[in-house]
Amino acid sequence: MVKIFIGGLPDNIQEMDLAILVSLHGRVETIKVVRDRATGKCKGYAFLEIYSLPDAKNIVSTLNGETFRGNVITVKISEEESGAKAAKPKPTPNANQTFKSKRPRLQR
Template sequence: MKLFVGGFPLDIAEIELVKIFNSFGTVNTIKIVRDKKTRKCKGYAFLEMTDQAGADRAIEGLDGTPMGDRLLSVKPAADKPAPKPPMQQRSFRPQQSGSYSNTRPEKDFAAKKRPRI
């Protein structure tokens, strides 16, 4: 089961988090989320545990636990949102209202001749 873990100190190492969570069950994977440019920790991670029971024990035992000057938040990870469907191809044809008329427009939109200079 995949867990969201937040609120831990920004300088914590992955191995330290794994040790904490291994006391509740086996950790398969961990990914501490970092800023793309600076590579600094953003203060949250995603962790996958081998079984549901271990994940439930970790949530029960660690959610709300103080860590340094922060409170640890451990929750089931939300599923990734479904990818957006591709944009429809844009049409450059004018929209039609669906009705037609035999009357002439009030103004003639034909190109006007430019005055000679």
């Protein structure tokens, strides 16, 4: 699965509207519209999981910069999926390494 980001969405967007727009260009697995907890309005962006990388690339190339309900939308492959931000491996302690211990808290 490939995660894509869609930004510039109107605040009254529904998941079904987004599914209809995107599914014309590729197979959509999941849709997560990010909403404000208090009002329930869309914060202007959503994340979608797309079945395959070719579908995701087709969606990005077709929809990026297009107008949807009066807003110009930005569509891109999410950085965590594209490998742009690879996680750094955590160092493993060796027998030769020494670690500082934490200072005890002062009691008042």
